[in-house]
Amino acid sequence: MLDIKxxxxxxxxxxxxxxxxxxxxxxxxxxxxxAKVEDIVEMMKYNVLSTPVLMINEEVKVKGRVxxxxxxxxxxxx
Amino acid sequence: xxxxxxxxxxxLIYSLxxxxxxxxxxxxxxxxxxxxxxxxxxxxxxxxxxxIVNAYFPVERLRDFLLRKKLFGLEYLFASIFGxxxxxxxxxxxxxxxxxxxxxxxxxxxxxxxISSPLVNEVAIAMFVGMFGLKATFIYAASGILLGxxxxxxxxxxxxxxxxxxxxxxxxxxxxxEGAYADEKLNFNQRLPGITxxxxxxxxxxxxxxxxxxxxxxxxxxxxxxxxxxxxxxGGQWWTVPVAVILAVPMYANAAGIVPVIQxxxxxxxxxxxxxxxxxxxxxxxxxxxxxxxxxxxxxLIALYFGLVTLFIILSGFLFNVLL
Numbered sequence: 001m002l003d004i005k006x007x008x009x010x011x012x013x014x015x016x017x018x019x020x021x022x023x024x025x026x027x028x029x030x031x032x033x034x035a036k037v038e039d040i041v042e043m044m045k046y047n048v049l050s051t052p053v054l055m056i057n058e059e060v061k062v063k064g065r066v067x068x069x070x071x072x073x074x075x076x077x078x
Numbered sequence: 079x080x081x082x083x084x085x086x087x088x089x090l091i092y093s094l095x096x097x098x099x100x101x102x103x104x105x106x107x108x109x110x111x112x113x114x115x116x117x118x119x120x121x122x123x124x125x126x127x128x129x130i131v132n133a134y135f136p137v138e139r140l141r142d143f144l145l146r147k148k149l150f151g152l153e154y155l156f157a158s159i160f161g162x163x164x165x166x167x168x169x170x171x172x173x174x175x176x177x178x179x180x181x182x183x184x185x186x187x188x189x190x191x192x193i194s195s196p197l198v199n200e201v202a203i204a205m206f207v208g209m210f211g212l213k214a215t216f217i218y219a220a221s222g223i224l225l226g227x228x229x230x231x232x233x234x235x236x237x238x239x240x241x242x243x244x245x246x247x248x249x250x251x252x253x254x255x256e257g258a259y260a261d262e263k264l265n266f267n268q269r270l271p272g273i274t275x276x277x278x279x280x281x282x283x284x285x286x287x288x289x290x291x292x293x294x295x296x297x298x299x300x301x302x303x304x305x306x307x308x309x310x311x312x313g314g315q316w317w318t319v320p321v322a323v324i325l326a327v328p329m330y331a332n333a334a335g336i337v338p339v340i341q342x343x344x345x346x347x348x349x350x351x352x353x354x355x356x357x358x359x360x361x362x363x364x365x366x367x368x369x370x371x372x373x374x375x376x377x378x379l380i381a382l383y384f385g386l387v388t389l390f391i392i393l394s395g396f397l398f399n400v401l402l
Binding site for chain 2: 009040041043044047048049050051064065066068
């Protein structure tokens with residue numbers, strides 16, 4: 001099972017990313033654990049400078065911008 | 079370059095809609111159509127160009143540059159320029175701040191970046207080019223960068239590390255390993271769709287501000303008497319700059335919405351320097367940003383930071399009014 005994390009301190013862009021992840025999972029039928037990381041101390045463990053960040057299995061896939069649904073579908077299917 | 083937009087606006091309003099050419103409403107509507115089309119084109123172009131710059135110089139690479147190179151005091155200037163070219167999002171300011179100090183970048187240099195990042199941003203630049211022309215835009219961008227440079231340097235001299243939050247101090251004590259970052263290995267053609275979409279997203283995100291701002295501006299153009307503000311505020315009264323700046327600090331408006339309104343103020347007699355200072359204070363400092371920064375620094379440090387930047391904006395307002 002995939003482990004998906006959305007990092008971001010709760011700004012509109014981070015919320016959009018999170019919603020896009022849920023939509024992408026629904027579209028692709030892939031099952032995953034999705035978590036939102038909003039705590040800044042927790043976030044800094046991943047050494048990111050710009051948010052939102054989309055992480056899949058502890059690997060940074062998209063950072064500093066909102067990931068589009070189609071894009072996320074592609075990433076999780078790969 | 080923009081004549082065709084004027085022709086289009088004339089045709090749309092006076093021929094297609096058949097609104098009288100000399101009516102106040104017709105003139106205001108014409109102004110609205112012309113400005114909206116022009117600004118949206120400029121906005122897309124400039125945001126797109128910045129997107130290309132950012133694809134090749136992501137903030138991680140800029141941080142590495144600041145960490146590795148010996149810059150002999152120029153690091154404040156570089157940090158300030160980097161802040162200006164990096165797209166600003168208030169939600170990124172905290173991770174950015176931590177990421178910088180964690181990597182070992184001095185607090186003052188980090189502040190340089192933090193000051194200029196919202197102050198000089200791509201949306202504000204596009205609005206300025208469209209509303210005030212290239213010369214005013216250059217002065218605005220250069221002074222924003224200068225302000226970041228001097229402000230960061232001065233804050234650095236004050237030894238403010240004790241005023242950081244405890245957990246941030248902890249980070250300072252055991253500085254992090256190499257800032258490893260995975261660069262996306264893509265060629266230009268592979269990046270282009272992402273950059274275009276990113277630019278479009280930004281334009282879409284500010285579209286309503288642009289339209290509302292220009293609509294208010296167009297309405298004011300038609301109905302505020304000529305030299306109205308000049309009559310009351312344009313006579314070089316020294317207190318207009320500080321009052322404008324202090325009013326603007328708690329305001330949180332998007333540059334896209336505020337610049338068209340400021341343009342009317344200038345057209346009706348407010349000195350350009352006062353207007354630029356007002357805008358800088360609106361976009362550069364805001365309550366939401368202060369709230370976010372509270373996670374990493376004490377109130378005292380936030381107050382110092384905001385106070386110093388406010389003071390510098392006021393000073394640059396005076397300077398513009400003398401120079402422009």
